[in-house]
Amino acid sequence: MSGLRDTVQTKLADAGLQEALGRALASSNAKLETALSELDDVPALKDAAAEIRRHAVGRMWQLLETFEARLRDAGTTVLWARDATDVRRYIAEICSVHKVSKTVLSKTMVGEELGLEQSIKDAGSSVIQSDVGERIIQLAQQSPSHIILPCIHLRAADVGKILHERGRMPYSEDPAELSRGLGKSLRQHFLGAHMGVSGANFLVAETGNIVCVENEGNIRMGYSVPPVHVVVTGVEKILPTLADARLLLALLPRLATGQRATCYTSILGPAPLPGQSRYVILVDNGRSDLFGAGPCRDLLHCIRCGACLNVCPVYQRVGGHAYGWTYPGPIGTAMASMLAPDEAVESLSLCTLCGACSEVCPVRIPLDRLILLGRATARARRKASEVRQERRALRWFRRAMSGRVRYRMSDWGHRLGLAWWGGRVAAMQEKLGWRGERAAPEPAPQLFRTWWSGRRKRGDLK
Amino acid sequence: MQASIFIPCLIDRFLPEIGRSTVRLLEALGVTVSYDPRQTCCGQPAFNAGHPEEAVHLARRMLQIFDGEHPVVSPSGSCVAMVRTMYGLLDLPEEDLRRWNKLRANLFELSEFLVRDDLIGGLVARRQGRAVIHHSCHHLRHTGGRIPLLSVLEKVAGIEIIESPEAQACCGFGGIFSAKLPELSKAIGTARLDAMLAHDPDYIVLADAGCILHLRGLLSGRPGNAKPPVIHYAQLLADPDLGAGGTP
DSSP: OHHHHHHHHHHHHOHHHHHHHHHHHHHHHHHHHHHHHTSSOHHHHHHHHHHHHHHHHHTHHHHHHHHHHHHHHTTOEEEEESSHHHHHHHHHHHHHHTTOOEEEEOOOHHHHHHTHHHHHHHTTOEEEEOSHHHHHHHHHTOOOSSSSOTTTTSOHHHHHHHHHHTTSSOOOOOHHHHHHHHHHHHHHHHHHOSEEEEOOSEEETTTTEEEEEESSSHHHHHHHSSSEEEEEEEGGGEESOHHHHHHHHHHHHHHHHSOSSOSEEEEEOSSOOTTOEEEEEEEOTTHHHHHTSGGGGGGGGOOOOOHHHHHOTTHHHHOGGGGOSSOOHHHHHHHHHHHSOGGGGGGGGSOOOOOHHHHHOTTOOOHHHHHHHHHHHHGGGSOHHHHHHHHHHHHHHHHHTSSHHHHHHHHHHHHHHHHHOHHHHHHHHHHHTOSTTSOOOOOOSSOHHHHHHHHHHHTOOO | OEEEEOOOHHHHHHOHHHHHHHHHHHHHTTOEEEEOTTOOOOSHHHHHTTOHHHHHHHHHHHHHHTOSSSOEEESOHHHHHHHHTGGGGSOOOHHHHHHHHHHHHHEEEHHHHHHGGGTTTTOOEEEEEEEEEOOOHHHHHTSOOHHHHHHHHTTEEEEEEEOOGGGGSOOSOTTTHHHHSHHHHHHHHHHHHHHHHTTOOSEEEESOHHHHHHHHHHHHTSSOSOOOOEEEHHHHHHOGGGSSOSOO
16 A cells, blocks of 8 residues: 555655646636536436437447448448457558558547557557647656646646757747647648557447547548548447437537537548548457446446546546556546556545546546445455455454444543553554644544433433 | 434544534424434445445444334434445345335435425524535535535524535545545645635534544644634534534
């Protein structure tokens, strides 16, 4: 446990991180509030969105087959990937068939999950991240700390320093100037790229459409300029009809960035553009495990808006890197017991169970409840000695709570402990952080139950 | 009317004044209160820590103790939510599931119970000064406690109620979270406390024992003497030890 506790302390002590997160999230949450206030009946809209996702995920395998047939008939190649290894192999084949040596990659969380950037490099191609935020992360050799706002942990000055150090532009602290500078250099990369790789927000079974939302136009450039376009996306993105996508599009940008609509919403047809080759790689990578895991299937309903991160009191303090794997914040924590690598399973402790995430979720995923279930599941993957110790303490607590006499004895034990072993109790309180700047509660002079029975004996009950 | 009260372990041991205020308040409204001294803990600590097998023992005990016909009232949104919602995630045997279905329809958080059928009706309590509200998360989100709480506080004459937008933000207690990641827990709580103290309140009013212990602890760890009491809303209405005012 101490590993995570140390990480958290480092994050709390990082003034730059605190400033960057504080400012960005305050602004995101204010915009979210405004964007939602414009809608007539948010709860009804969320109900409808949740129902659409439940329905779609419930029969996703069938829908995916329809989707695949639509695309195949129209000349798009559809590939199924069980995991990152499969994706890696497909990318290598595509790069070799089309002699790809320059790739532009649009922001994709599925890509982050699979180490897509590295797979493309290993296939012999250069890779440029084309989303401004992702490009900054790439230049800084970091990983995204938010699923929508990859460099939310950086202040403008930090970004200016990174771009300056990497020789991209003279130092600046002006966000507009920084993104203009980066945008200019990105444009050249699009024109020379052999392959564009992007993710997708929704896949539409009935019509074979692929829906992508973005603000910078880099996805549009990525699927229209290079002769080869590859979509790498999770199988759960499937929807039955375009009308379903339309409803979800009323919520996604509002929840994600507080926008009524993103600057660009692309609805690609099932066919590649004239003269282009298109591949769609449908990625499982643990999703069918979630599908079969009872209540955890709800996690597949997620539309990756990121609002749960923005409202989370823990995320707001520690940022995304503290979680130790691709998906931070409540949605990541809720998936962690099933999908995170072993070393990131501790991140399940990064939750106060406040429920702000479930409240904001546009598709009503009961995230706090799934985090609780995840904590139980994750025991098998945590350090056995720690789990045993925890269980021992809770078993002791349960026994102390299992009868009137035992309950009384545990109370006396507590008081005796304080009186006789003050030093040891103090050390324990120190370790658990209930001492000094947060004083531990003292047992009350008289328990409620003692007061109650005294009152009964005195007969002052009405 | 008769009601059975559930006084959670944290209140029994550390904050009995909340239990006493609950009893006084209910009795002032003509409710005949009963208390079963076999009651202890609902099992929430074990469940929240990810050990449902330990929680299930205490859950079954709870269900057997509160198997009566009268409504059960508790001054804790968190424990009510545990019973009402989370017991559904436990592996309970058939007969306890039957008890659970009965109890969850019959179990009320105190403010919820008071505004139901307008039980609180014409009650008037009196206090002076300013009270800043902090919405305890489970009371707010699991038992839908915001409106009931505000309706109850309306009955306190002479007090100015301050509910700022950040009143719905978590205080960082989080049960076992407070001991597993104490620095983070304290950082979140300190920020909440600063925001509330900026209103220069005479009272900080909450709805759950855990958050009260956390914020009281943080407040008492601070230098200075003029500190507002961090209290449960039932105390604002019916705790004679809070000074003059309140309901008899």
